[in-house]
Amino acid sequence: MNGKAHSFESPLGIGALLSRLELSGKKIAVERNGEIVPKSAHAETMIRDGDQLEIVVAVGGG
């Protein structure tokens, strides 16, 4: 996740992961293994062993 390894005791969906990270409802976007996971699919998308997740926000930039 964002370049760092994380492990979880039980199977986890993206929606549940975001709520653990206190990111639910925040303006973020999630990519899994190079593919966008749309907000509408967060709840149902289960994370698998070895998945690469990117979670991004908008920041100041030129």
Place this chain on the structure above:
Amino acid sequence: MGAIRDALVVAGKSYSSRLLVGTGKYRDFAETRAAVEASGAQIVTVAIRRTNIGQNRNEPSLLDALPPSRFTYLPNTAGCYSAADAVRTLRLARELLDGHDLVKLEVLGDPQTLYPNMPETLAAAETLVKEGFKVMVYCSDDPIQAQMLEAIGCVAVMPLASLIGSGMGILNPWNLQLILEKVKVPVLVDAGVGTASDAAIAMELGCDGVLMNTAIAAARDPVLMATAMRKAVEAGREAFLAGRMPKKLYSATPSSPTEGKIAPKAA
């Protein structure tokens, strides 16, 4: 909303301000907001970056300082060195901003000059336009490349006036003029503006707008510089529309009447 006089039209949408500003390099969000307000900009660029996992709790966010309901966000691909990374970044941006599709594409060539890598830029533009993005594109000041980007379907071309963050001003007005003659989509100077006169020169040349970040953010007083830039872009635009007098080396024509002068004093 009534029709805007002399609007900047990008991808079918009208903007009264021809100054676009970046939101990076400010001390804090309060300063970002004050500078953006002073600039009068309606389009603001933002970058897409990883969240700080575990530090999100009540961290203030850019979106609170500059509500997307009031400003048109222009997510960029700053820091991308390949077409693939730029495309991925803007797909994330579109997801993040609920389907918003107006984007700024920039694919850089090297970290020292931040000069655009044009083959990668063209490749990314091709993919993004096919995917329905409205692409404003940072590019070299080469009229042929600008035409290629227009042919692909980019909604605006944004040549650099000098290197990003250099503040060196308009180094090659001739090339900008060639681009202005060659392409029909809006041409905005992106990068290189250092002070108000640089912005005015870009607009006097006939550019449709100017995008800047460092010139404002790195000024001693960013908010005051933002005001200066707003005025410079407006003044430059009006001077362009007014049509400047021709430059003449000689043939002095006085501004005051030559008739009715008092008699010269006898020597």
